[in-house]
């Protein structure tokens with residue numbers, strides 16, 4: 001019996017997909033569906049769930065081959081939260097029925113997903129959340145408010161963490177649901193950002209209903225499920241594969257050339273940033289290679305921290321290079337509700353403004369440092385005085 005290498009298996013599956021469904025003659029949604037069925041959506045997922053059970057690092061090879069062949073990857077940018085966070089959570093904790101129901105339309109972007117974790121009183125300390133879900137027969141009734149919910153305005157499904165038992169310590173009384181946003185008890189209101197756009201929203205739940213069959217994991221075990229989403233979020237943000245010299249640093253270099261700048265100090269600064277960007281890229285790519293199946297570890301948090309701070313530094317430097325022009329926002333400040341998150345970089349100035357959110361979204365830099373200190377360096381943990389108190393007794 002001959003065994004073929006994982007690489008050959010991936011390449012053959014890509015060849016077959018491209019020859020049976022040429023991207024230039026296949027409608028996008030059909031192509032993405034076929035990509036899912038071929039196991040090339042998330043190659044590390046099991047067969048039947050959009051994968052081939054191989055190492056996740058092969059996905060980059062697949063995506064770049066499909067991109068070169070002209071296949072659109074708009075499904076990923078339009079459903080960035082579903083693709084990077086919802087899918088791994090469903091794949092890890094979902095039942096067979098749930099995986100069958102949700103993964104394919106999520107990948108084809110026929111159903112967009114958002115993440116309903118943060119609340120006005122629970123961001124960094126998301127386990128303190130107050131949105132309640134109360135059981136009513138085969139359903140749960142949800143009341144409460146979420147905030148900063150990226151792409152809620154385009155979403156069909158929200159990953160909701162809700163309090164189902166207020167009488168136990170905060171981490172233990174949470175349950176994880178996938179809630180259909182297409183119902184009268186769910187109201188989405190836009191929140192405008194510094195760029196003028198409203199990528200994110202508030203969501204109000206008023207007697208919204210969710211079947212018990214749409215619960216991920218056990219009742220009271222929602223924190224463990226939520227950690228899968230959060231760890232994948234940091235990986236999705238911090239370990240995005242960029243080409244050498246790509247991303248924000250490419251813009252800085254472009255400005256340097258366009259303006260024919262020739263200043264020793266500025267050249268030095270630009271080179272330092274380029275080197276730091278390359279270090280971040282190589283570290284990210286090494287961490288990606290090491291990433292195996294299951295829930296990623298704290299490596300995602302360290303990459304997220306580095307990427308967020310560096311992106312802010314580079315975009316600062318880029319507008320500095322532009323001089324007075326850097327202070328103007330071309331196209332003004334129109335209120336738009338974009339179809340994709342974080343990609344509205346129509347100008348360098350807008351890129352600078354959008355980058356301010358990098359050290360907040362997906363967990364703040366301070367929280368990433370806490371994780372790095374405690375989980376990577378083994379430093380003493382922060383005092384957590386409310387850890388063992390019933391949630392109901394924690395002052396708010």
Ligand SMILES: Cc1cc2nc3c(=O)[nH]c(=O)nc-3n(C[C@H](O)[C@H](O)[C@H](O)COP(=O)(O)OP(=O)(O)OC[C@H]3O[C@@H](n4cnc5c(N)ncnc54)[C@H](O)[C@@H]3O)c2cc1C
Nearest residue numbers: 115116117118123124148149150357360361362363364366
């Ligand atoms: C662009 C963008 C998109 C987002 N999208 C989503 C989304 O789709 N879904 C979602 O659920 N949330 C989303 N968020 C929310 C994001 O996760 C929270 O903003 C973030 O976790 C911080 O919470 P907070 O805003 O409540 O700030 P707080 O937690 O109130 O923090 C305020 C400040 O205190 C610091 N701080 C808090 N606790 C500690 C501590 N223990 N040690 C040291 N410093 C601390 C923080 O670092 C911060 O500087 C998004 C945010 C942004 C900016």
